[in-house]
Amino acid sequence: MAACQGPGVSVAAIALMHKLNANLLRRWLEKAESGATTTAGDVMAMKPSAAAPASPAFVPLQLSDANDHRREIRVEVRRGQQSITISWPTSDAAQCAAWLREWLK
Structure with missing residues (x-):
């Protein structure tokens, strides 16, 4: 949340960088500014859903014949x-x- 405090900072970009929902991060910021405490619902919202798709990742492929220069x-x-x-x-x-x-x- 500290990263969101600077002038001209994009909350959406910070959320994306940390794989968070931007609306959830905004809600946390609003609660922090108002002095409200974190609820059990907030904690549950932080846990990744089982239905949530995995992040795309680079997958190295093994070539069957690395010495084949025709490929x-x-x-x-x-x-x-x-x-x-x-x-x-x-x-x-x-x-x-x-x-x-x-x-x-």
Whole structure:
């Protein structure tokens, strides 16, 4: 909650960073400002729901034959009706990753 106290801070961005619901964080801030105490309902709202989907994560894939230079990394980008496909040899995967990081900035 301390991160939300600065001028011009986005409560929604802070909530997203900590995987919280922005409305829940705002309610906590309002209670803190009014001097109210935390209730059992507030504590239950902090617990992740069993029905809540898991956060997406990077999943490394193991190539079946890392020495096979015929394989390639393919990246397809679509924007509206247009699309481009980039092919990159798996032997240069590190360079592909660096290029993608730079391109996605």
